[in-house]
Amino acid sequence: MRNSPGGLPGAFFARDRDQHPPAYAPGYKTSVTRSPTKPLIALDNTLSEMTGPVFGHDRLGPLDDDLILNFAKPGELPVGPRIVVHGRVLDENARPVPGALVEVWQANAGGRYRHRKESYLAPLDPNFGGCGRCITDEEGWYRFRTIQPGAYPWPNGPNDWRPAHIHFSVFGHGFAQRLITQMYFEGDPMIWKCPIVRTIADPAAVERLIAPLDWANTIPMDARAYRFDIVLRGRRSTLFENRLEGN
């Protein structure tokens, strides 16, 4: 992967932590006992952080990116609004990130997850599993077909609900680029009430997690489309100030 004039990847830009939630965000109660209390130790990237695994297309099956079909019984379909979720994975330099692994998981149309710890009274959908994955193409594009998930209540405050969302796990080119996030849907009034959304201080940062309805890519008589672009950390253009010894 040639990212710099020498063909060598550079270190990633320092993470702008103002774009992210703090570890300790008491409105989200579980973070209280799961947040480190001591400062993170700053570490300039070494090869251990700059490098990362490659995920080959050979590991993926033909329906891995199709949540409408990948768990459905033959001849049956899951219940709920059919949607396409697509977008580009870019880095902070606005360059596409090809070969990124994008994994998603979500509740069904009623807001119910297929998980043994889930106790919400909304029913499982026998034709919906709730997982998908794909690898971005040369221009950084990814695409899933799925069912729009429902909102669901969760134990935090006395009456907290999650807005409809899709969980995203993204693996770019270096271990330091690793990111897990959630995508929300344009126009949902519940987004701004959610304690997990509100762990992010900057409303402009929250806006970047809200996928707009992508009317141009709606499939007539079939599925609406939502567009969600993802930005991973960018790299400096040189590997090290000094050459590696012995190389």
Added chain:
Amino acid sequence: MRLPDQLKETPSQTAGPYVHIGCFPRMCGIEVYEHEIGADMVSDATRGERIEIRGTVYDGTGAPLRDALIEIWQADAEGRHPGRGDPRGLADPAFTGFGRSAGDPDTGEFVFQTIKPGRVPFKDGKPMAPHITFWIAARGINIGLHTRMYFPDEEAANAEDPVLGRIELKSRIPTLIARPEAPGVYRFDIRLQGEGETVFFDI
């Protein structure tokens, strides 16, 4: 250098309690994927000393996390990274370098079957001590946590390791050093907060 018109990184959000559906669907009885990513790091052809790493992530009350995602990334036995970005040439093709574990649903214990990594150069070219990079995501963790595991039987290398050397409070260094549990088996427990809080890095 960072340009003024750069894009901003997408904000992190917690993985939530159901990360297994996305990353280990088989654990939830969801038989969709033929291959689960990060499940097998080594094969019979992999070069190097076989090791097992076991550990548990604990919260500030001392309770184990039963819903965490733990990922590791490491060099091969010669200290070269498989995959992408290592300028020093090809690593062992029979080693992935990447492992992923959900931990046991009842105890929270994670297990990795891997090999002991070789030494990787620091940015000045001097070798770092053998280490494995960890990344932890879970419900209640708003942005994934990076740490490193070092080896207890590498005292000399650990003593000159430039990353361990960055840790001013020397009493915290042992939080990054695994404990020997049996021949070839290391225990690396991670404490998110409180007594013995693991050192986490801003990388």
